[in-house]
Amino acid sequence: MEDQEIRKAGLKVTAPRLKILELLEKCGERHVSAEEVYRLLLADGEEIGLATVYRVLTQFEAAGLVERHKFEDGYSVFELNRGEHHDHIVCVTCGKVEEFLDETIEQRQREIAAERGYEIGDHSLIIYGRCRDSECPNRSKK
Amino acid sequence: MEDQEIRKAGLKVTAPRLKILELLEKCGERHVSAEEVYRLLLADGEEIGLATVYRVLTQFEAAGLVERHKFEDGYSVFELNRGEHHDHIVCVTCGKVEEFLDETIEQRQREIAAERGYEIGDHSLIIYGRCRDSECPNRSKK
DNA sequence: CAGGAAATGAGAAGCTTTCGCATGCGCTGG
DNA sequence: CCAGCGCATGCGAAAGCTTCTCATTTCCTG
Numbered sequence: 129m130e131d132q133e134i135r136k137a138g139l140k141v142t143a144p145r146l147k148i149l150e151l152l153e154k155c156g157e158r159h160v161s162a163e164e165v166y167r168l169l170l171a172d173g174e175e176i177g178l179a180t181v182y183r184v185l186t187q188f189e190a191a192g193l194v195e196r197h198k199f200e201d202g203y204s205v206f207e208l209n210r211g212e213h214h215d216h217i218v219c220v221t222c223g224k225v226e227e228f229l230d231e232t233i234e235q236r237q238r239e240i241a242a243e244r245g246y247e248i249g250d251h252s253l254i255i256y257g258r259c260r261d262s263e264c265p266n267r268s269k270k
Numbered sequence: 271m272e273d274q275e276i277r278k279a280g281l282k283v284t285a286p287r288l289k290i291l292e293l294l295e296k297c298g299e300r301h302v303s304a305e306e307v308y309r310l311l312l313a314d315g316e317e318i319g320l321a322t323v324y325r326v327l328t329q330f331e332a333a334g335l336v337e338r339h340k341f342e343d344g345y346s347v348f349e350l351n352r353g354e355h356h357d358h359i360v361c362v363t364c365g366k367v368e369e370f371l372d373e374t375i376e377q378r379q380r381e382i383a384a385e386r387g388y389e390i391g392d393h394s395l396i397i398y399g400r401c402r403d404s405e406c407p408n409r410s411k412k
Numbered sequence: 413c414a415g416g417a418a419a420t421g422a423g424a425a426g427c428t429t430t431c432g433c434a435t436g437c438g439c440t441g442g
Numbered sequence: 443c444c445a446g447c448g449c450a451t452g453c454g455a456a457a458g459c460t461t462c463t464c465a466t467t468t469c470c471t472g
Contacts, residue, residue, distance in 0.1 A: 140418060140469055162460080177421040182460060184419095198342065200394075202429090203459060217383065220391055228386070233378050237397055240370055241359065246399035249362055252342075253395045255379055257388035282438055284450060304429080319452040324429060326450095344460090345428060 137191030144180050147172075152194060152208045159197065159205035159225050199225075199254065215252075219259040279333030286322050287330075289314075294336060294350045301339065301347035301367050341367075341396065357394075361401040 130149045131141050139145060147169055166181045185206050188194040196204050199218055214227040233253065241248035272291045273283050281287060289311055294302070308323045327348050330336040337351050341360055356369040375395065383390035
């Protein structure tokens with residue numbers, strides 16, 4: 129199961145790493161912060177340190193297992209890498225994050241990079257707006 | 271001259287604010303960090319505090335005089351707002367930043383936000399790549 | 413099963429950015 | 443032109459997120 133993914137990344141299979149991976153799987157499309165992972169695991173009875181969470185998430189990112197996103201709030205959020213690239217649309221009022229993918233935009237980006245002599249690596253497109261159901265009173269819940 | 275822009279923003283015209291504005295004008299398209307503004311002004315013989323630089327830049331941003339960008343490095347960079355929106359392509363090797371604007375992409379973004387019921391506010395598109403002349407040995411010069 | 417390398421937890425430290433407060437300065441009304 | 447109020451400044455302290463340090467524990471190979 130998850131053991132293999134961790135081993136494939138060249139990392140030892142340890143309890144913290146397994147737990148974090150499980151948690152991320154359970155979170156699905158939801159984006160979680162390191163702090164949140166930490167608190168959820170503590171609440172789950174795990175004995176884990178915040179530093180370990182950061183370390184492991186960084187290692188997972190390097191191994192391509194998870195993706196790290198930085199929105200304007202300043203801190204990072206993580207999600208399992210499901211292989212398919214996507215961009216984000218964020219509601220500035222309630223903090224909700226949706227994902228999307230638009231081939232027209234992807235294509236134009238490749239062209240723009242090529243025109244300017246860049247070997248394209250990655251990109252980040254984030255649309256900030258206000259979602260329709262912005263009655264949402266839960267501002268910045270982190 | 272610049273006095274008017276500051277006054278229009280509802281701010282008192284003071285030496286620090288004038289100097290920062292001048293400096294940004296001199297920088298043109300270059301993106302500078304708060305720290306950099308601070309050091310450049312000190313080097314120029316100004317007596318200024320880092321906190322003031324941050325405060326003034328934040329006020330200028332609120333007034334629409336400057337734009338703040340956050341790249342993946344973690345800290346913010348600023349540039350004078352010349353009125354025309356643009357996106358960025360950043361070289362991950364040398365840190366060079368170029369600007370571009372693509373109407374096809376802009377258009378698709380508006381459509382995507384509309385489709386999903388968002389009142390679009392702003393957006394941030396950053397392409398990370400490696401530029402052709404990446405012999406550039408000046409990694410992260412901040 | 414033993415030994416060595418790698419991983420962990422806790423706290424300290426780092427970095428950017430903001431805050432609090434006493435002092436200083438720009439600006440408006442007299 | 444001057445006085446006085448209040449915003450602006452500078453400094454140091456502090457906040458918030460993330461990384462580092464290091465002694466201890468855990469995993470894994472042989």
